[in-house]
Amino acid sequence: MSKNLSELSGRKGLKDNLFDRMGQLAQTDGTPDKKELQKLADEFLIGDANTYGTASFYDFLKPENKGKKAYVCNGTACVCAGTQEKVIDDLKKHYKADEIGHMTCLGRCHENAAFHIDGQNYSGAALNELESIIEKKEGTQDNYHVGSLGNAILTREFTSVESYYASFKAALKKDSNDVLDEIKISNVRGRGGAGFPMGVKFGFCRNAESETKFIICNADEGDPGAYSDRYLLEQRPHSVLYGMLIAGYVTHAQYGVVYIRAEYPDAAEIVQTEIDVLREAGLIGKNIDGSGFNFDFKIIRAQGSYICGEETALINSIEGQRPEVRVRPPFPAQQGLFNKPTIVNNVETLASLNFIIENGGQAWKDIGTEKSSGTKLICLDSFFNNPGVYEVEMGTPLSTVVNELGGGFKSAVKAMQIGGPLGGLVPVSKIDELQIDFESFSNGGFLLGHASIICIPEELQIMEFIEHLFDFASYESCGKCFPCRLGTKRGQEMSFKALNSGYKINRKLFDDLLNTLEQTSLCAHGGGIPLPIKNALHYFGDEMEQYFE
Ligand SMILES: Cc1cc2nc3c(=O)[nH]c(=O)nc-3n(C[C@H](O)[C@H](O)[C@H](O)COP(=O)(O)O)c2cc1C
Ligand code: SF4
Structure with missing residues (x-):
């Protein structure tokens, strides 16, 4: 059935997108009107249950979102920093309790106390300006350090469209298979978590026979603690658009979808502006630079759901289906969006292509370690003396990141969660043993993931942290398989009871x-x-003993 839904949703192509239309319907009230959803279902020849099932899934479409006026970030970094209560108390002076919702996470982990009002994000000291934010819709912009150690590739200063895209124009004059070879030589691996080689994925998609193919940029950056994709989208948007154009050229795809999370409203505006710049410059559209290659972009604004970062849930989301994870195979590179071959890549992975195409795959391969090539962005939260986004060469010692770039901790920290909610919990005693690369982390029993670092302060009980993780996982579960749908909830209940009763x-x-x-x-x-x-359980067994029989 969902296969048919993919076809039905794809009938109108990307221009008239079902999911986009649902988002538009929610703009006035915070949730689409049921009658309007029915009309939409009729128009797309699908059942009412499908549009309702989709709308009721998302934080910013579900009926419970109706009338919400302000949102408080409840991501892990804000939880660990303990800033939420004060934000809620202050917001309550201006809004009724049921007008305040939550968002996870706003990517303001460098200064916390994050909240969202009227389509804008605020954090840090902005809480002191709440009145003018509400009245004048004005507030201060956030600031964070951006730095690098060794080669600065992703954080390199952007000069001009003309010089940045010169290597793209040169690539269009080459055989696309030779361009793909450079990406394979670089051995650039996915930065969205799984570390899959980008060139291999492109090869699968290139070999899949279809007149229509898609490139999706996964800009859903849902991992609390991570804001490096936000940095690239807002401050280096051309690195992402360039990468998508090259991905299209080597796989023979004609359409690029940038799926941007609702929690990053500025990113969507900025990327749209730069897409328009590319159109003016004749770098997108039909027969780009006389090469015969056609490519265009579409931004899809997400509606608040962590699981939409998972690539198959993301595809279902763009199709306007309930974003449940798909069973693989078939893999998206063979059968993805609207059942067509589709590449899904993370923002940072795509951003690496400018350097690779300009300098050759070997230049990227020469940086980093044998199996983890190139550079990596790391996000540091507000427990560091210098919170921010840092670019380091793969293989850089974790201690260098923590002590030199981060300037050490502001206050006592006992562990760090690195790589998002599914990443490992690294005790501070391990800092000297790890280096930033996929192998070092997995050999140590951890996960590099997206490489964001959230600190666990000395005073936070590890069991409280676990309860928060289970709560997050259960809230964000897509519900498709019962081990996760039931198991994450049972885990949350057990840890909650242990913390709050004699259980x-x-x-x-x-x-x-x-x-x-x-x-x-x-x-x-x-x-x-x-x-x-x-x-x-392994590293903090003594502290946790009290909660077990
Ligand atoms: C629960 C879950 C959430 C995910 N969230 C993201 C995300 O926010 N951004 C992302 O790029 N990849 C995310 N991924 C990984 C994607 O499924 C996919 O592997 C990735 O987009 C592929 O791109 P890459 O090869 O460039 O990393 C997530 C995976 C899971 C299981
Ligand atoms: S229920 Fe959980 S584990 Fe199962 S597919 Fe959905 S998100 Fe993945």
Whole structure:
């Protein structure tokens, strides 16, 4: 059935997009009117249950969102920094309790106290200006350090469209297979978490026979603690657009979709402006620079759901279906958006292509380690003396990131969650043993993931952190498979009861739950959440003992 829905949703192509239309319907009230949803279903020849099922999934489409006027960030970094309560208290002076919702996460982990009003994000000291924000819709912009150690590639200053796209024009004059070879030589691996080689994925898509193919930029950056994709989208948007154009050229795709999370409103505006600049410059559209290559972009604004970062849920989301994870195979490169071959790549992965095309694959391969080539962006939260986004060469010691770039911790920290909610919990005692690359982290029993760092302060109970992780995982579960749908909730209940009553957790039951989640979940959401919890049990056993039978 969902295969047919993909076809039906694809009938109108990307221009008249079902999911986009639902977003537009929610603009007035915060949720689409049921009658309007029915009309939309009729227009797209699908059932009412489909449009309702979709709308009721998302934070910013579901009926409960009606009438919300302000949103408080409840991402892990704000939780660990303990800033939420004050934000809620201050907002309550201006709004009724039921007018205040939540957003996860606003990517303001460098200064916390993050909130959203009238389509704009605020954080840090902005809370002191709440009155003028509400009255004049004005507030201060956030600031964070941007730095690099060694080669500055992703953080390199942008000069002009003309010089930046000269290598794209040169590539269009080459055989696209030779361009793909350079990407394969570079061995650039996906930065969205799984580390899959980009060139191999492009090869699959190139070889898939279809007149229509898509390139999707996964700009859903849902991992609390990560704001490096936001940095690239807002401050280096051409690195992402350039990467998508090259991806289109080597795979023979004609359409690029930038799927940008609702929590990053500025990013969507900025990227749209730069797409218009490219159109003016004749770098997108039909027969680009006389090459016969056609490519155009479409921005899709997401509606608030972490699981939409998972590539198949993301595809369902663009199609206007309920964003449940798809069973693989077929993989998106063979059968993705509207059942057509589709590349899904992370923002940062795509941003690496400008350097690779300009300097050749070997130049990227020469940076970093044998298996993890190139540079990586790292985000540091507000527990660091210099919070910000830093570009380092793969293989850089974690201690250099923490102590030199980050300037050490502002206050006592006992562990760091690195790589998002599915990333490991690294005790500070391990800082000297790890380096920033995929292998070092997995060999150490952790996960590099997107490489954002959230600090766990000394005073926060690790069990409180675990309860927060289970709560997040259960809220964001797509519900398709029962180990995750039920298991994450049971985990949250157990840890909550242990924290708030005399209840003691049965360790065997808890271990069974973690193993079931890890081994039987359909995707890495349910499959990944046990990692930080197992790390916690291993490294903080003494502290956690009190909660077990
Ligand atoms: C629960 C979950 C959430 C994810 N969220 C994101 C995300 O926000 N951004 C992203 O690029 N990849 C995310 N991924 C990974 C994507 O599924 C996919 O692997 C990635 O977009 C592929 O691009 P890459 O090869 O460039 O990393 C997520 C995966 C899972 C399981
Ligand atoms: S593991 Fe969770 S998020 Fe992934 S498919 Fe199963 S229910 Fe959905």
